[in-house]
Amino acid sequence: MSLIEIKNLCHRYSGQEVLKNIDMELKKGELLALIGPTGAGKTTLLRLIGLLETPTSGRIYFDGIDVTASGRVRLEIRRRLAFVLQKPVVFNLSVYDNIACGLRWRGQRRGDIKEKVSRILEVIGLSATGNRNARTLSGGEAQRVAIARAIIVEPQILLLDEPTANLDPISVAKIEELISIISRQYKTTIVMATHDMSQGQRLADRIGVLVDGSMVQVGDSRQVFSFPRNRQVAEFVGIGNIIDGVIAASKAGVVTINSGGTVIEAISDYGVGEAVSACIRPEDIILSLSKTKSSARNSFTGQVKEVVLAGSLARVEIDCGLRLVALVTKKSADELKLKSGHRVCASFKASGVHVIKRN
């Protein structure tokens, strides 16, 4: 049975619909990442699961218990979860007291609390600051305290709202490691909202994409990043090339998509006349100086418009009737002497094209 079950959840803030008919299930021990543009409703969904707010309509079940019903159950359930808010705030108390409060509220013994707090202070590398007022911590330190005081209660469910926002890469790596330990070793069920898609990819078992209050797609990272369900998801996960067209022909699973006169071949079941978008990941496009005899069904010659270097990669924009963006290694960009104005051939396989229906 799933640990959390969400049914037809809707939420409004002063009349404005923020969450629309969310259906979702979470198994015990699973790590779900919520991604989506700003204002999509990630925080709101977490607040509803965290019982900080009551939904306008719909139901949330924990272990089969309906928690939308109020009263004693809610406190009991709240004590089985912990929630790290998007903006970490600390109480105007010592770091020690900040971390200890969840344990005290659960009535744990003084000695146990002391032991647990000192252990976790060590884990987050703040042992020396235990007696300091938490308000004097830096942003990143406060963030670590916020995470520590949530995980110290050993929750069954941990809710994290952008736990690594505004942190430097080393702190991000540390916190990601911590999250992955909690998930793997303690089998804690985690729901984590994040802006950072690669973080979702690294940590999550499944990814949920929220757009405008709707859960547009839930799936593992391969499904979400390679086979986005619709144009919004494709745009959000940064597919790079999204080409609108109409299916002109279909034969044995291979379709021909006409996009303003240019023809792309792809693998798809959609029928002739269907309005679709062809999604091609920039790293799936191969560049060469002349047309090669490869297995790639799609091959276009055009002019390089722009080359932008990013680390060891080069992002190349090509105008070949279609505007295509390709991602190649800097080394191959050098070998091909890619420069704006040069002519180049871009090719990609029919199987590298993900076709989605437009509505």
Add this chain to the structure above:
Amino acid sequence: MTEIWSGFVRAIELIISLDPEVMEIAGKSLMISVTSTLLASLICLPLASLIHFNRFVGKRLLINFIQTLYSLPTVVVGLFVFVFFSRAGPLGGLDIMFTPTLMVIGQVFLILPILLGLIISALGGVDRPLIDTAFSLGASSFQAAVIILREARYAVVAAIIMGFSRAISEVGLAIMVGGNIKGFTRVLTTAISLETSKGELELSIALGIILLAIALIVNLALNRLQQR
């Protein structure tokens, strides 16, 4: 002018020599006002939390009403208490008219609005995310109220100081329901008013200085507490 000066000197003498009458009056004042402030705080801390943390119809109106009562004249409170506790009144059977007990009760009513109103605003000054944080870490409503009160401790202590100041400095109520009985219900303010009317300015000034000194000490003590 010389009168004030000699009054001042005599006042210092009275204080240094620990004059028994003066000490008795000061002690009584302190005891009555501290008790009433403690009782009012015990009522107001939970009541303010209840009002602050719950949503209900007329909440805004209630708070406005409480704030209006800040300026309740002490004699009006005195009048109400008198009517209720005098022989013929509904609570006359308790027979506590003109006792320190009734002075405490009167002072509790007197400072209740200001204490309640100021504690509610103190709680309002705590950021919403802190309340969310308390709940997100498994606090019950009561535990959340306690930590939020702790968070607002500076403003809460300031509210309590205000309440105490109003209690120890009022005179109308103390005369009306206490009766200024020597050695029993005579407190600093009623004694000052009596001695001044008798022309005993020296004693009045001495009592006035003690009143201020008590206010200062209580302030300092509470401020110490608040630093923790």
